[in-house]
Amino acid sequence: MTFYITDSAVFIYGYDGDTSLFITVPSVKEEMKSREAMMRFEIACETGTRIETPDPQVRKEVLSIAKKTRDVEELSSTDIDILTKALEYKETGVLLTDDYAVQNMASVLGIEVKPINQKKIKDVLVWGKKCTACYRKFDEGDDCPVCGSLLKKVRKRKL
Structure with a gap:
């Protein structure tokens, strides 16, 4: 069942x-x-x-x-x-x-x-963070530890 x-x-x-x-x-x-x-x-x-x-x-x-x-x-x-x-x-x-x-x-x-009303996802993703000013990449956080700018969520890789 x-x-x-x-x-x-x-x-x-x-x-x-x-x-x-x-x-x-x-x-x-x-x-x-x-x-x-x-x-x-x-x-x-x-x-x-x-x-x-x-x-x-x-x-x-x-x-x-x-x-x-x-x-x-x-x-x-x-x-x-x-x-x-x-x-x-x-x-x-x-x-x-x-x-x-x-x-x-x-x-x-x-x-x-x-899914109910949407399409099913195609790829499984792992996310990372990227600084909006210096563009360095990090695994986590809200602010860049290098320059203090905001970090933006970005696709890190597909599983």
């Missing part, structure tokens, strides 16, 4: 599927901004969608890998929770998401992804 780990896009855009096979995390509810999205979320919960808290140890593992790929700067706490839950169900689950940073991390983690 395949389970579908769902992020907020499932409820925001709508997704046809057996809601009794949907699994999400508690913080997804906080991302429902429209009345329609909240209604879809509540109906899904009433018809079988499970809300599960992610395992804290698995979450630490996901955060550690997200720091290595530099996706951590783009991922919300809810995104980390969704990825954690998807990793817990890696053998029997498919992650439903349109978020490119989440898809990037899911690819790194070996999680199957199915």
Whole structure:
């Protein structure tokens, strides 16, 4: 049996599927901004969608890998929770998401992804930083340690 780990896009855009096979995390509810999205979320919960808290140890593992790929700067706490839950169900689950940073991390983690309303990512990326003034490259930070200018996120390499 395949389970579908769902992020907020499932409820925001709508997704046809057996809601009794949907699994999400508690913080997804906080991302429902429209009345329609909240209604879809509540109906899904009433018809079988499970809300599960992610395992804290698995979450630490996901955060550690997200720091290595530099996706951590783009991922919300809810995104980390969704990825954690998807990793817990890696053998029997498919992650439903349109978020490119989440898809990037899911690819790194070996999680199957199915987009909702967008195209799926083509390449898995690792990010770095580049100074906007002196153009030196760094792995992390907000300000250049050489000249003090802002660092901009840039693609470092494809995995």
